[in-house]
Amino acid sequence: MNVRRRRISGIAVTAATALGLGTLSACSSDSSAAGNTDKFDVVASFYPMEYLAEQIGGDHVNVTTLTEPGQEPHDLELSAKQTAQMGEADAVLYLKSLQPAVDEAIGQSDVKTKIDAASLTKLEDHGNVEHDHGHGGEEHADEHAEEEHSEGGEHALDPHVWLDPVKYAEIAEGVAKSFEKADPDHADDYRKNAEALTKKLGGLDTAFKNGLAKTDTKVFFTNHAAFGYLAERYGLTQEAINGLDPESEPSPARIKELQQEAKADGVTTVFYETLVSDKTAKTLAKDAGLKTDVLDPLEGITDKSKGEDYVGVMEANLKALETALGAK
DSSP: OOOOSSOOOHHHHHHHHHHSOOOOOTTOOTTSOTTSSSSEEEEESSHHHHHHHHHHHGGGEEEEESSOTTOOGGGOOOOHHHHHHHHHOSEEEEOTTTOHHHHHHHHHOOOSEEEEGGGSSOOOOOTTGGGSSSTTHHHHHHHHHHHHHHHHSSOOOOOOGGGSHHHHHHHHHHHHHHHHHHOGGGHHHHHHHHHHHHHHHHHHHHHHHHHTSSBSOOEEEESSSOOHHHHHHTTOEEEESSTTOTTSOOOHHHHHHHHHHHHHHTOOEEEEOTTSOOHHHHHHHHHHTOEEEEOOOOSOOOTTOSSSSHHHHHHHHHHHHHHHHTBO
16 A cells, blocks of 8 residues: 555555545446436445445445546545535445545535444554564664654554455445445345345455464565554564555665564565555565565555455465465
8 A cells, every 4th residue: 555755644544545446346437427326326435445335235336436446545636526426426435544635525525424434343553563573673663653653643543454354344234234324225235235245254254264374474574564454363463664655665774674584483475565666575575585476455456456356356365375474
């Protein structure tokens, strides 16, 4: 997830993420502006929100997304047309604090149903997760905390909640209730669709639990700290090269620390993501004699994604983790 050149608070990240990347669904072309159909019109901020709206809404919804495929969610600027579309929608589904431009537009919009995914589950502080374990971690954690405090005035909450299938299912249930209330004529269908989705997410959770139960190592390296919830859920340790900012260059001291940790913890692989440059990950991997692979934070689906939708990409993420961690 691309955070701008400076660190932004996790809350800002959360909002951005929620509003960020989405593929344009079959039913959400520019021609079907949000308020101009006879369906329940939903504007989604970015792909994880779009996926929920489509899965729960089924045939009854027309979903438009604010973040196009391949667009970096955090840097999203809304056009006048998008802002107007939002005002005409029946509902808007977003993740507060991930995309500041979206939060601002929603605050000024008179759309009746505003659904903040961040309010439907508990966000946690993974701000220092990449430095909690390993060598010399406390010093890094202190630096990291100082940077985040000076930036946002409060400690960052991690927005990447959709990467934990259990928390994502909690959000899905909350979204379904909002849809039922806003469009009671189709409440039964929304409930049934949500049950089917939570069952699918439950299967994904079971696959992760079983697949990662016995591994040679529990530590994995990522380009930036997107996988805190996933790591916590399945007993893993995420070490991020760049913390919340995948475009910053890590210090020589940080690179050396990661090289030492790779040896100590049996780390085999440095993960990077499709929307961000893989340069830093590949440099570290080369210097430390490690492999590289993709772990997708699922901010959007593009041609490079290893799956056609949320579940498909998460299954690819599981395979990549099983290989890197030496699953039995």
